[in-house]
Amino acid sequence: MTPELRHMLRDDDLNHEEQKQVLELAIKFHHDRFYKQPFAGPQAVAVLFDKPSTRTRSSFSIGVAELGGYPLVIDKSGSQLGRGEPVADTARVLDRMAFGVVWRTFGQDRVEEMAKYSTHPVINALTDDFHPCQILADFQTIAEHRGGVENLKNQTIAYVGDAANNMSNSYLLGGAVAGMNVRVAGPQGYLPRPDIVADAERIAAENGGSILVTTDAKEAVKDADCVFTDTWVSMGEEAEYAIRSKPFWNYQVNTELMALAKPDALFQHCLPAYRGKEVTAEVIDGPQSVVWDEAENRLHAQKALMTWLAGKARGDESLLA
Numbered sequence: 001m002t003p004e005l006r007h008m009l010r011d012d013d014l015n016h017e018e019q020k021q022v023l024e025l026a027i028k029f030h031h032d033r034f035y036k037q038p039f040a041g042p043q044a045v046a047v048l049f050d051k052p053s054t055r056t057r058s059s060f061s062i063g064v065a066e067l068g069g070y071p072l073v074i075d076k077s078g079s080q081l082g083r084g085e086p087v088a089d090t091a092r093v094l095d096r097m098a099f100g101v102v103w104r105t106f107g108q109d110r111v112e113e114m115a116k117y118s119t120h121p122v123i124n125a126l127t128d129d130f131h132p133c134q135i136l137a138d139f140q141t142i143a144e145h146r147g148g149v150e151n152l153k154n155q156t157i158a159y160v161g162d163a164a165n166n167m168s169n170s171y172l173l174g175g176a177v178a179g180m181n182v183r184v185a186g187p188q189g190y191l192p193r194p195d196i197v198a199d200a201e202r203i204a205a206e207n208g209g210s211i212l213v214t215t216d217a218k219e220a221v222k223d224a225d226c227v228f229t230d231t232w233v234s235m236g237e238e239a240e241y242a243i244r245s246k247p248f249w250n251y252q253v254n255t256e257l258m259a260l261a262k263p264d265a266l267f268q269h270c271l272p273a274y275r276g277k278e279v280t281a282e283v284i285d286g287p288q289s290v291v292w293d294e295a296e297n298r299l300h301a302q303k304a305l306m307t308w309l310a311g312k313a314r315g316d317e318s319l320l321a
Contacts, residue, residue, distance in 0.1 A: 003315035007115045007122045011132045011174035016207045019177050021320055023149045026140045026304035038310040038319055039069025046098040050076045050105040056125050059298040060102050091117035121309040131166045134270050135174035136301040141294045142226055153179035158224035160217045160251045161278055164190045167230045172200035179207035185220035187247040217251045224261040228268045229253045229278045254280045268294050
């Protein structure tokens with residue numbers, strides 16, 4: 001196997017078969033948390049945070065350690081990036097010390113520039129445009145509740161709420177890669193960018209899936225296998241909640257909306273959740289909710305992704321399965 005440098009910057013950086021490989025590996029890590037240890041030594045992985053985090057910080061820090069490595073966790077206030085050092089300069093320094101970089105930041109251009117100057121894998125742990133690691137965990141969760149990764153194809157998933165955010169974008173692309181029927185619903189002014197929809201439609205056509213973008217939450221959820229939502233107000237906009245939340249009340253996931261989905265439909269939320277706003281307590285704390293499985297699977301999916309990327313970078317096929 002020839003070494004191949006790969007990054008995970010957006011969901012379509014994996015093709016259909018590669019996504020399946022990562023998800024199957026994630027399920028193996030769920031069954032055996034020490035299934036593989038590609039960073040034994042330990043090798044360091046730099047985990048950078050420009051935004052606060054609970055699940056991303058916990059899952060990547062613990063995940064790198066369980067893979068035998070050392071998680072070098074750096075907050076914005078503790079790095080020169082936070083004081084204006086060019087991304088390229090930081091990339092060149094970390095590249096000589098760490099096996100790879102995981103970055104939770106703002107603009108997508110930042111992780112793309114980091115990757116441009118890195119000779120090791122770079123992982124997007126969240127940007128304003130995409131959240132690919134969350135989608136891997138979400139799809140792992142569906143696979144585990146639906147009899148395996150092979151059964152992801154042709155599942156119908158519905159995302160409702162702010163359809164112009166990173167989660168909506170990642171469901172479109174990631175779901176298209178998986179061959180799912182992806183539906184996203186949000187109010188006018190909060191719909192995904194046309195270029196992302198076009199990419200998703202092209203990929204879905206290749207993999208036997210479909211894409212629907214609508215302003216009708218009921219249309220999106222009808223007969224869906226899984227229903228997703230996210231907070232209506234992004235990080236840093238909490239003071240504007242009363243104003244920003246107004247367009248979204250018709251997109252609240254409540255028992256009435258869930259009743260339109262299949263009787264055994266799953267509910268997922270990337271968290272943190274605000275009960276009584278984007279989702280009611282009856283739904284998120286109810287029997288159809290799998291949000292805690294989903295949150296735990298961030299650990300397993302990200303370990304699988306890091307292991308898979310290490311296998312590609314080293315030309316080591318044993319790390320891919």
